[in-house]
Amino acid sequence: MGGDNTETKTNQTLIFTYGTLKRGFPNHNLLAEMLSSGDAAFLGVYTTADKLPLVCGPYKVPFLLNFPGSGNQVTGELYSVSDKALVRIDELEGVSTGHYQRMPVRLSSGTLAQAYYGHHDYAMDLWKRNGELGFESYTEMQAKGYVRRGDRPRGVSFLEHIKNFVS
Structure with missing residues (x-):
């Protein structure tokens, strides 16, 4: 694996x-499915090289924000995923609908990976709404009160929920 290459x-x-998507959290079942089919491999627990804001939005949904130097070094899990798995994760993360943007993140090991960042259209508003304070890891404490997508009010898009949350 090359130093600046995010693909093996x-x-x-x-x-x-x-x-x-981390182990023990509500959307990990998607990765677990991919792990059992061979479309994903767990590589370990890693930390970001840069400080980045990690905040919660509506329904306790976590968002990594692309503001290097703000927040904390963030701890998470690293996976190697197939193209097929990547399409499914992009779909879950709403990449095509403007919920998240998949962009590079450098890990403290020097590894360059991809991460899902809160979309730049609302990222600053989320950061301000959280008092410009983030956390190092999305734990059970931060996740308390998380509402799964299927249990959220119908007829309102997630982007509308974010707009309401930050206003």
């Missing part, structure tokens, strides 16, 4: 997870 020789992408 077998066309795998390194994904840094910091929230609900």
Whole structure:
């Protein structure tokens, strides 16, 4: 694996997870499915090289924000995933609908991976709404009160929920 390359020789992408995709959290079942099918491999617990804000938005959904130097070094889990798995994670994270943006993150090990950041359209508002305070890890304490997508009010888009949360 090359130092600045986020893909391995077998066309795998390194994904840094910091929230609900981690082991023991509500969306990990997607990764567990991929692990059992061979479309993902758990590589370990890692920390970001840079300080980055990790905050909660509506429904205790975690957001990593692309403001290097603010917040804390964030601890999460690193996975190697196939192209097929990457499409499914992008779908879960709402990449095509403007919920999250998948962009590079450098880990303290020097590894370059991909992470899902809160979309730049609302990131600063989320940061301010959280008092410009983030946390180092999305733990059970931060996740307390998390509402799964299927249990959220219908007829309102997640972007509308974010807009309401930050206003």
